[in-house]
Amino acid sequence: MSDKDLKAMTADIETPSFETTAFTTPPPLAEATVAIVTTSSLHHPDQDDFAPADTGYRVLDGSRRDYVTGHWSPNFDAVGFAYDMNTVFPLDRLDELAEQGVIGKVADQHLAYAGNQFELSAIRMDSGPAGGRWLKEQGVDVVLLTPV
């Protein structure tokens, strides 16, 4: 078993393409509010676990550290995240960058989706735009997207 074999096995999975690419120019990073959005199905223990083909999102409280992965795929190394959450969800690193003034502010809340999706229309048309609008309402300027 190896990472190379798993990547080869999943290389042919169809991925969406976009005819046009939306592009937003951010404010200077030192003035920007940055959030993490991860597709690793993270949630807090007191939130609902992700169901198979769950197209919704969970709001992650940046003041907590009790994140659990609810990803359904067995095809990723889970020990890296178990050892150090920053391997997937680099919140401590963002806090350090904010303290250094590299980024303006770390958002108070972040989002998690489930990345193991084969039918993406609901995310493209519904929960994705809803999550984006919610982040905008929180004053977020820049989103760092992390997978597993």
Next chain:
Amino acid sequence: MSTLAHVFEAEGLATIALGSMRNQIEHTAPPRGLFCDFPLGRPLGVPGDSEFQHGVLAAAFALLGAPEPVFAQYPISIEDDASEIVACTLPPRHDPDAHPAVDEARGLRNAYDRGVELTGNRGGTGRVVDADGIPSAIEAFIRVAEGTPWKEAGIPGIPARVSQDIRGYYETAALAMVDHAPSAWAGTRWFLDETETGKAILAARDAMRDSGEKHGLWFYLTPGDR
């Protein structure tokens, strides 16, 4: 994930997408994409290495200066050579009347509890089976391996999810028995290749496949290349 980058950007957010699968991030072409050739599950590269993680973040945030959509590759790759297995001592036989896998899981309970104390329970044991229920969940998979149809074996949930909880139990126990961040997949290889429970899960998977169960029911019991 790159899909969300497109969607968010249309909502007025600037995004940077990290990706570990080159073909996927290239094809979906997020507005700002950074391909990091790291093992699956480790988008920031190296657990416990803040300097390395800051290097990845610096490369990611540097893309915000691009005036148009941009794709870049992080200059450092991390390759899994499929050789490392965590060196964890397995408990000696304690209950001769118990199946070796069940005895083993019971013997690892203290290590699991220490692992939770050290790192939290991020591995997710408890999504459908908590630590107390792991031995009986293993017994159910043993029954499947011995020929009982999975629906009659007493698996306490969707088989793949139960299997994930069992794997999480073992990998959390392993973290308590090593003094460093294991290389990618080193914990999973240990679980599947070295432990009695890993062998039982693999045998149950084979039995479900051979009895004609739906592909999705047995395939996701382990990583797909097994």
